[in-house]
Amino acid sequence: MIINLLINGKLHAIEAPEEMPLLWAIRDIIGLTGTKFGCGVSQCGACSVLLDGQLIKSCSLPVSGADGKEILTIEGSSENLEFLRQAWSDGNVPQCGYCQSGQLIAATSLLDTTENPTDNEIDAVMSANICRCGTYTRIKKAIHKAVTLKNEVI
Template sequence: MAISLVVNGEAHALDVPPTRRLLSVLRDDLALLGAKHGCGEGACGACAVLLDGKPVVSCLLPVGAAEGRTVTTIEGLDEAAAALQEAFVAEDALQCGFCTPGQIVSASALIASDPTPTREAIRVAMAGNICRCGAYPKIERAILRASGQAVG
């Protein structure tokens, strides 16, 4: 079945089963490797992408649910994500880096909807992203920094 969607600004018509997971299509068919397969249960956020600007876990989402919609992966984020990436580096908010693409995707959606989020808003928005290295305070500071707020 042909599934039509826009990924990172590029239209795609894919002949894939609509029940196939979006993460598999992104990685295997479109060679977009930023979203990772972590838990496979939607609990870790390593597979986070934006669907029409909202963060979703692509490991659970059937590609058919993305029919006619816009998907943005870490590879397709704009210059706002560059500020997040710089803030993550400046705050040492990454260690192994496995979760970082999902963290940045989720954080970019947060800042897009709330340009100056509170610490509590950051915690709520990032609750679906697990960092096994335990860099949570640094991730929070990086998001504050990227949104132009005092990190202290």
């Protein structure tokens, strides 16, 4: 079927089987490879994207469920994502970097809904994302730092 996806502000009309997970439509049909495959069963968060502002695991949502909706991937931009990018760089967070697309998108969703998250609030959202290199303490610190950066600007 023809599916319309508004990804990072750009409209993509694609032909895809309706049950194909959004992840593979993004990666293999549209060709945006920043969103990662990690487990295929909503266990690791590497494929995280925002769908109409909601944090989802794109490996587990049929592409038909995203038809006509707005999607933010790591190739895109938002106010909170930019502060997080800056904080990630300031804290030299990534090691291999593979999970960081998903980590950044999950953190964006967290800051979109919680202005100044506590450690527990960070744990609650970010524990859905696995980092095999083990950069968790840096990620947590960077999320706090992003809040600081954001407050400085205002």
